[in-house]
Amino acid sequence: MTIDALGAILLIPAVSAALLAILPGYLLTAKLNVVAALATFLTSLSLFVIEPTSGQYLLLDDLNKVFIVLTTFVGFTTSVFSASYIHHEIETGRLTPAFLRFYHAMYQTLMFAMNLALVANNIGLMWVAVEVATLTTVLMVGIYRTHEALEAAWKYFILGSVGIALALFGTILVYMAARPAVGEGLDGMVWTVLVRHAAAFDPALLNVAFVFLLLGYGTKVGLAPLHAWLPDAHAEGPTPISAVLSGLLLNVALYALLRFKMMLAVNAAAIAPGPLMVTMGLISVIFAALMLYRRRDIKRMFAYSSIEHMGIIVFAFGMGGSLANFAGLLHMTMHSLTKSAIFFAVGHIAQVKGTQKIADIGGLTVTNPVLGWGLMLGVMAIVGLPPLGIFMSEFLVVSSTFTRAPWLTAILVLGIIIALGGLFLRVGVVMFGAPKGKSAPAEASYVPMFTHLALVAMAGIYLPPVLVTGFTNVAKLLG
Amino acid sequence: MSSLQFDIAHLLAGSLVLASFMLLYQDRLYALLNVYALHATVLALSVAWQAYIQAAPHLYVTALIALVFKAIIIPVALHRIIRRLGIHREIENVIGVGLTMMAGIGLVALSMVVMLRVTPGADALAREDLAFALSVVLLGLLIMVTRRNAVSQVVGFMSLENGLVLAATGAKGMPLVVEISVAFSVLIAFIVIGIFLFRIRERFDSVDVQALDRFRGERR
Numbered sequence: 001m002t003i004d005a006l007g008a009i010l011l012i013p014a015v016s017a018a019l020l021a022i023l024p025g026y027l028l029t030a031k032l033n034v035v036a037a038l039a040t041f042l043t044s045l046s047l048f049v050i051e052p053t054s055g056q057y058l059l060l061d062d063l064n065k066v067f068i069v070l071t072t073f074v075g076f077t078t079s080v081f082s083a084s085y086i087h088h089e090i091e092t093g094r095l096t097p098a099f100l101r102f103y104h105a106m107y108q109t110l111m112f113a114m115n116l117a118l119v120a121n122n123i124g125l126m127w128v129a130v131e132v133a134t135l136t137t138v139l140m141v142g143i144y145r146t147h148e149a150l151e152a153a154w155k156y157f158i159l160g161s162v163g164i165a166l167a168l169f170g171t172i173l174v175y176m177a178a179r180p181a182v183g184e185g186l187d188g189m190v191w192t193v194l195v196r197h198a199a200a201f202d203p204a205l206l207n208v209a210f211v212f213l214l215l216g217y218g219t220k221v222g223l224a225p226l227h228a229w230l231p232d233a234h235a236e237g238p239t240p241i242s243a244v245l246s247g248l249l250l251n252v253a254l255y256a257l258l259r260f261k262m263m264l265a266v267n268a269a270a271i272a273p274g275p276l277m278v279t280m281g282l283i284s285v286i287f288a289a290l291m292l293y294r295r296r297d298i299k300r301m302f303a304y305s306s307i308e309h310m311g312i313i314v315f316a317f318g319m320g321g322s323l324a325n326f327a328g329l330l331h332m333t334m335h336s337l338t339k340s341a342i343f344f345a346v347g348h349i350a351q352v353k354g355t356q357k358i359a360d361i362g363g364l365t366v367t368n369p370v371l372g373w374g375l376m377l378g379v380m381a382i383v384g385l386p387p388l389g390i391f392m393s394e395f396l397v398v399s400s401t402f403t404r405a406p407w408l409t410a411i412l413v414l415g416i417i418i419a420l421g422g423l424f425l426r427v428g429v430v431m432f433g434a435p436k437g438k439s440a441p442a443e444a445s446y447v448p449m450f451t452h453l454a455l456v457a458m459a460g461i462y463l464p465p466v467l468v469t470g471f472t473n474v475a476k477l478l479g
Numbered sequence: 480m481s482s483l484q485f486d487i488a489h490l491l492a493g494s495l496v497l498a499s500f501m502l503l504y505q506d507r508l509y510a511l512l513n514v515y516a517l518h519a520t521v522l523a524l525s526v527a528w529q530a531y532i533q534a535a536p537h538l539y540v541t542a543l544i545a546l547v548f549k550a551i552i553i554p555v556a557l558h559r560i561i562r563r564l565g566i567h568r569e570i571e572n573v574i575g576v577g578l579t580m581m582a583g584i585g586l587v588a589l590s591m592v593v594m595l596r597v598t599p600g601a602d603a604l605a606r607e608d609l610a611f612a613l614s615v616v617l618l619g620l621l622i623m624v625t626r627r628n629a630v631s632q633v634v635g636f637m638s639l640e641n642g643l644v645l646a647a648t649g650a651k652g653m654p655l656v657v658e659i660s661v662a663f664s665v666l667i668a669f670i671v672i673g674i675f676l677f678r679i680r681e682r683f684d685s686v687d688v689q690a691l692d693r694f695r696g697e698r699r
Contacts, residue, residue: 124655128662135669154673158632161666162620165639168659169616172646175653176609180600184652204597 004052006060008043009072009115012036017108026090026100030083033104037079040111041072056190059121062473063262067118067255070333074247074340075111077448081344082107082240084445088351089238099143103238110136110244114252123171124189126256130167130220133249134160141237152232159229163219167256170212174260177205195263203269210273213260214280220253222307223314224284234303235356239347242299246306247340251332254310258317258478265479277318278408284311285415292422297356298346301426302339305382308419309335315412316397317478319404325475327396330463334389334456338381341452345375348444353437358426363435368442372431374449379427381456383420389459484532485604491525492611495645496587499618499638503583504576506569508561508630512554515634519549522641529648532604538648541660545644548664549637556671557630571627579625586617608649615642633670640667 016036020029047065054060086103089095095103110133117129138160142153171189178188181200187193198206219226234242261273288308295301313335316328348371349364350356364372381388394416401409498518505511523546530538572579590613598606619639623632640663647656 122655124659128655128658131662131666135666138669154629157670157673158623158636161636161670162623162639165616165636165643168643169613169646172643172650172653173609176598176605176650179651186654188652189654202597202600205600208593208597 005043005046005050006052006058006119009040009068010112010119012040012043013108013112013115017105017112020108021101021105024097024101026086026097026104029101029104030086033107034076034079034083036108037072037076037111040115041069041076044068044072054121054192056186057122057125058119059192060119061477062470063258063477064118064255066329066333066470066474067251068115070251070336071114071118071248072111074336074452075114075244077451078240078243078247078340078344079107081243081347081445081448084443085238085240085347085351088443092351094144095238103140103143106136106140107240107244110140110249114248117252118255121191122186122189123174123191123194123259126191126259127164127168127171130217130253130256131164133252134164134220137233137237137241137245137249140241141233143238144236146236148232149236152229152236156229156233159219159226163216163226165216166212166219167216170209170216170260173205173209173212174263177201177209191259191263195266198263198266199268201267201270203267203271206264206267206270210260210264210271211276214257214273214276217253217257217260218280221250221257221314222284222310223280224287224307224311225280227284227288227307230307231300231303234306235297235300239299239343239350242303243340243343243347246303246343247336250306250310251336254313254317254332257314261317262478274318274320277314279318281311281313281315281318282408282411282415284308285315285412286418287311289415289419289422292419293425295426296358298350298358298361298426298430299343299356301358301423302342302346305419305423306335306339308415309339309382312394312397312412312416315408316400319397319401319408320479321400321404322472322475323400324397325478326471327393327400329471329474330459331390331393331397334381334393334459337452337456338378338390341449341456342375342378342382344445344449344452345371345378348442349375352440352442355437358430360437361430362433362437363431365431367435367437367439370446371442371444374446374453376427376431377453377457378449379423381453383423384416387457387460389456392460392463488525488528488532488604489607491521491528492608492645492649494521495525495641496611496614496618499615499622499642500580500583502622502634502638503579503618503625506572506576508570508628509558511570511631511634512557512561515637516550516554518638518641519545519553522644523550525645526648533651535652537657540657541644541648544657544660544664545641549641549667553637553667553671557633560671561630570631573625573627579621582625583618583621586621587614590614590617602651605649605651609646612642612646612649615639615645618642636670637667 023029113129113133117126120126138153138157142150175188178194181197182188222230264270264273285308288304291304313328313332316324353361381390384390384394398409498521501514505514523542526538527542591610594610594613616639619635622635626632644660647653
């Protein structure tokens with residue numbers, strides 16, 4: 001059997017995870033981590049040139065191509081950021097070299113698990129991949145071994161496991177629904193086969209299955225009543241992990257949900273998943289926006305902002321239709337890029353100041369101008385100021401909903417504006433208040449942060465036609 | 480399939496729900512772990528029976544994992560952790576036992592109504608199995624939310640997971656069942672190690688007398 005690009009994006013992280021677990025010396029392993037992530041990213045780009053054939057286990061279509069390229073790209077830039085971040089953590093003694101070996105191996109395992117979840121053509125395999133991704137991030141969230149970090153990891157673990165368990169129950173129900181139409185055995189879990197036959201499935205069983213899948217994978221997306229693990233996990237883990245969690249892992253869980261949504265769309269008698277997703281999305285937006293005001297920890301604050309944006313994205317996909325789907329995809333991409341850039345900045349800021357408390361950080365534009373303005377730019381992007389990319393995608397979400405459901409639009413816009421106020425209120429003090437804390441110059445890796453921000457800024461003004469046609473195709477696919 | 484085969488499968492799945500109820504009202508940690516061992520044994524019997532009547536030999540592996548890992552190794556390991564760390568032997572409930580049992584009965588009724596209504600097309604064995612499995616899953620969730628103690632929350636999660644294995648084995652011919660039960664076993668092993676680390680940490684912290692006072696103040 002020859003190994004094509006789909007196999008390679010799984011194999012590269014898997015092999016490098018094994019290598020990183022053995023090799024000593026953090027300077028070497030940090031570099032190797034970057035090289036492996038770059039190789040995976042380049043391989044994922046080759047998917048545009050040569051399309052590997054999909055089989056019973058692996059699948060490539062327009063939908064997961066978008067997710068794969070985004071995941072491997074942010075995975076690569078985060079590994080570059082991680083190298084300089086980790087260097088500082090070693091110097092200050094927060095992490096020991098032994099932990100680092102483990103950290104790098106886990107980083108590549110996480111990349112492997114996320115890629116596997118994205119390319120899996122088997123709903124059981126996809127489930128296992130999401131579980132592996134959860135386990136690796138649990139281990140990384142708890143890596144500092146402080147009381148808070150362990151508690152956050154524990155909470156994430158229990159809630160994540162319950163979510164994963166509910167998703168498995170939903171998966172079993174999908175298999176049960178498919179069995180009369182598809183027959184027993186492997187075919188009943190192959191996604192392409194399921195979609196082809198979904199019209200013949202029992203709609204009632206499919207409905208119940210979707211509720212479980214929405215609750216299960218929704219926990220991992222961080223939707224409002226099920227979000228409790230997210231702020232703690234983001235705040236207590238190492239910052240590269242916060243960036244990967246926010247920018248990528250939430251997307252992967254969302255991707256799983258979208259696959260099942262596509263399956264339901266084929267079956268005319270099943271419930272429309274839209275209203276459920278719209279409701280959960282709106283609740284997340286409003287809830288997160290209100291919670292932003294009282295945050296004292298800067299990473300926790302941006303974690304709530306992630307809940308808000310996942311809410312907007314789920315809302316857009318829930319509304320459906322080609323324009324809203326397009327907007328949802330664009331928003332997801334922009335959010336991944338912006339949020340990881342913000343975490344890059346926040347990570348270095350927390351290192352320079354030696355604290356994550358908002359009250360102890362002040363006057364960043366004076367003490368660390370490059371980092372400060374970088375963060376400011378990121379925040380301006382994330383709250384949706386024009387002409388940056390998120391403004392564009394939020395505008396598309398709002399305008400595509402406006403004719404169909406003006407009231408929902410009003411609620412959504414209200415949430416966005418409340419969040420804007422909350423973020424600016426806090427960030428304003430951090431940026432322009434009296435300088436506080438240490439003001440040592442940062443040894444930061446500015447390149448990943450400004451690359452992301454430049455991409456976001458460019459997307460606000462000009463979207464390349466390739467991207468537009470790609471996203472339009474996916475939006476049609478999503479129905 | 481003869482009606483005797485069906486009846487035995489029904490009996491075993493029903494016993495699993497009963498064992499879940501027994502978990503629900505235990506108020507001592509050791510007793511809770513013993514009942515959990517019973518829960519896992521019933522699961523192993525049920526899975527083995529399904530393997531026999533479906534003529535699916537790979538399910539015997541799942542049954543064996545349930546028996547060795549969940550019914551013996553995990554309860555013994557948790558027993559040792561509790562003894563060595565001297566964790567409180569009594570379990571604090573968030574709400575009273577009577578109310579919890581009522582809620583449990585309500586959840587079982589709910590899962591019966593939901594599953595039997597949505598699966599008229601499926602064969603009778605799988606239907607009953609799914610309904611019982613959902614009851615076990617929901618009862619596991621109930622145990623997790625009504626208990627404050629971390630160990631009993633984990634027991635709740637493990638019983639929930641037993642319900643999922645029951646559902647997966649009941650779905651005839653479902654692939655990856657063995658793999659999924661292995662994946663879950665790894666998850667549970669992690670949980671147990673997690674308790675161990677977490678609890679040690681908590682003990683070191685509570686050596687500080689002031690922390691102990693604050694702890695008491697919160698509880699009383």
